[in-house]
Amino acid sequence: MRRPIDSLFGRLALLVVCVLLLSHFAWYLLVRFERNQLQTRYAVEEAVFLVDAVRDHVRREPDQPLPSRVRLVDPTSNDVPPDAPNLPMPLNRFLDDVRDRMPTSTQVRIGAPGKPPTLWVRSASDASWIVVPVQPLRPPRPLDRMVLWLGIIFSAGVLAALFAAWQLQQPLRSLAQAVARFGRGLPVPPVRERGPRELRQLTHGFNQMVQEVERTEHDRAVMLAGVAHDLKTPLARLRLRAEMMDEPKMRDGVVRDVDSMTHIVEQFLVFAHDGADRSEPVEVDAQCERVVRSYRAVSSGVPTVQTDLRAGPGFRLPAATLDRILSNLLDNAHAYGAPPVVVSTARTPRGFTLAISDNGDGIAAQDLINASRPFVRLDPARGGNGHSGLGLAIVERLVRRAGGEWQIGNNDAATNGGRGLRVQMTFPLESELRAAAASESAW
Structure with a gap:
């Protein structure tokens, strides 16, 4: 409140x-x-x-x-x-x-x-x-016209002071909103420099910082996308030559390595992509059910992905963003967790939640802070399995661009039957989400 x-x-x-x-x-x-x-x-x-x-x-x-x-x-x-x-x-x-x-x-x-x-x-x-x-010494009256005039002057002074406080608060409010957008990874237009000298200097420094960060991010994205794009053609030729090899055992090993490298290149391209998602919003519950159904279809044996979808039709996200979030988290859960993997949604007073949890060993408490950093692999042995350390970083960036927040942590063994990793994302309610989307399109 x-x-x-x-x-x-x-x-x-x-x-x-x-x-x-x-x-x-x-x-x-x-x-x-x-x-x-x-x-x-x-x-x-x-x-x-x-x-x-x-x-x-x-x-x-x-x-x-x-x-x-x-x-x-x-x-x-x-x-x-x-x-x-x-x-x-x-x-x-x-x-x-x-x-x-x-x-x-x-x-x-x-x-x-x-x-x-x-x-x-x-x-x-x-x-x-x-x-x-002699003139009678009259005691002062408890109330007189002075009280009325003091009340009028006091009211005028309060109104003038409140107006001055409001004028001082407006630049700080604009700056706070810009900082919040910058923290979520959203585009930040230059903030107008107004107010006292110290506040103008602060706003000017913030605008310069945003420009430098955007320039650095753009240069890194261009470099990463260029390297990843240039690697796709040699990888395609390498896979073609591998499939023409006569020895099956060697051929399968080379194909697996090429597929791992291709997956890493695709993750690079997704991470370097800095544009807004303009795909059509879809119902999260229905899309989660479709994605889980496809995972069940390709998995062998009993289904290892379960659903607990209770958000309702009001929870909507851009289709491409939702598919990338689910695919990265489900791949991460299958690779490092243990079944069952649970995809759940809910509607809370704070907003809509989307959570994916597994029943594996989770992540050590000291490593949770670095889990979503780009190119960080908590298990050095994972580098040879087609993993680049970008999965959780991509998810965090997508969630923030969609106007949400995320939390990553380990489940309680008493409530989940095992330790496991849980990633929970919170998105604003439909009216707030629509307002955020409208403001972003306006910028």
Whole structure:
């Protein structure tokens, strides 16, 4: 199951959302704190200005009435509020700030609660208490318009960041798809070089690597095909001369050697063939039954090839590719395995599977990794039996070109009655196979 968080775009999106969320939350707290500080400072400055204005007014024009909500109160009046020590923290901070702006030993108090907020101030030079209104210190509201604007800015930032992450992910996705095609042995067109400088350099290096590998593969295929093709004519003449020999024993031995060499040459030609298979797709189950039937017809005694075909009519492969896969694997099983050889197909959630297993000794665990390498013969004595070490390499190349994957390993003795070698190929389901074929034809 694919998880969005596993992709580069998913992780970039999660990172961007978390960073923006943290930054906006921090800015929101900072703005609220600064706004509270500004409110307190403004209230202090306003109160100090009013007190200084009242003092100046009393000193210059004591007979003139005071402004509205500003009054002078006799120190012996009962209206003078007591000095309350247990005030809320914002009020205590406000009073401390006002005292700092006033002369030393100035008394500063807050009016009685339940009435419009007032500030009572009396210094040593004041004959009366100066009472001035103060701006109420309102606590910050839990939600305000700032939250709405932060939400809008956050959403816009997330959308822009996701678009930038998507733009960065697209070149990597194209490169990953090209790497996957290259790993399956499919033709890889040049990947467009876009994105950041490092990504462009990576794409450029990948394109150069693909070109060099294709050039090397082409040169090797041309050389191999040319040598194999040039050997066919001398082999045909050699076989003709061998059949004209009088001594039967020598004639049969030479003919067998020529047939082995001819088989090796044909394997060379198949391995060197680098073109796409344009043959008609056939049902794998039906074709496997026909191929197995032909093997049974030429084998002596009881049939040594069994079938367990359960994939259904939806499993289809190009006819030439399927015939080459089956012929190489069945020849390998007959040559090095032991009966019975089982050809099985199935439909699984991952795709269609085609497997061929035998009941022989299998391959040593340390040799499994080299079993499909070209020109590798695990048994040195096999070289004289018409084997070139290309059978499994051809199968691997054909499977990858058909869009599938393969696994080679030994069977479990408890489940198969013997050790034996098992080659299992997995191909995508019909819809995926059709899409892969369409994309390949488009290239």
